[in-house]
Amino acid sequence: AQSVAQPEDQVNVAEGNPLTVKCTYSVSGNPYLFWYVQYPNRGLQFLLKYITGDNLVKGSYGFEAEFNKSQTSFHLKKPSALVSDSALYFCAVGNSGYALNFGKGTSLLVTP
């Protein structure tokens, strides 16, 4: 079975500071890992994904994520947080199938 865990329900960070949203995964075989963002009353928007290759993946809105096979992690990062980054962030995993399994989400609050 494939799954992801997001250990933090909420992350608080001050604007301008770096942010990290954590995700660990469990999957047999090679993982395909994704990050999505959900703004209030909206659908999920794709941010970035890791399929293969470089462990550091760059995505939309200045976000990046680092794939770490030994730690089975795929943490989302941004060097300088913006108030507008406040949203719900989901990590997801897929492997040989086509559907994704999502984590429970982490609420990011960036304060001015």
Added chain:
Amino acid sequence: DAGVIQSPRHEVTEMGQEVTLRCKPISGHDYLFWYRQTMMRGLELLIYFNNNVPIDDSGMPEDRFSAKMPNASFSTLKIQPSEPRDSAVYFCASNLPAPPGNTIYFGEGSWLTVV
């Protein structure tokens, strides 16, 4: 591209009534997914289709739920009869015909409240 289109965006219905949610996937996408989002359970995969054929419906909670995809551009998720515990956001998503790992694109969701 218009993206994945869902209707209705919001629905309030009384317990026992039939609810039909509709979805139009992105043109050319041949995988279609229905997810449900609740505070307690997060995002759950209900069912997905490939080329209009249901592939995995193991996430459908019970017989009150049914989903169809009569053609490549339309799918429905039906709840009959509806119950208050069905209140949730229902998302439709679609995916390009490509190897695993291709991005799934979501609609804006249908907010269902059953009173």
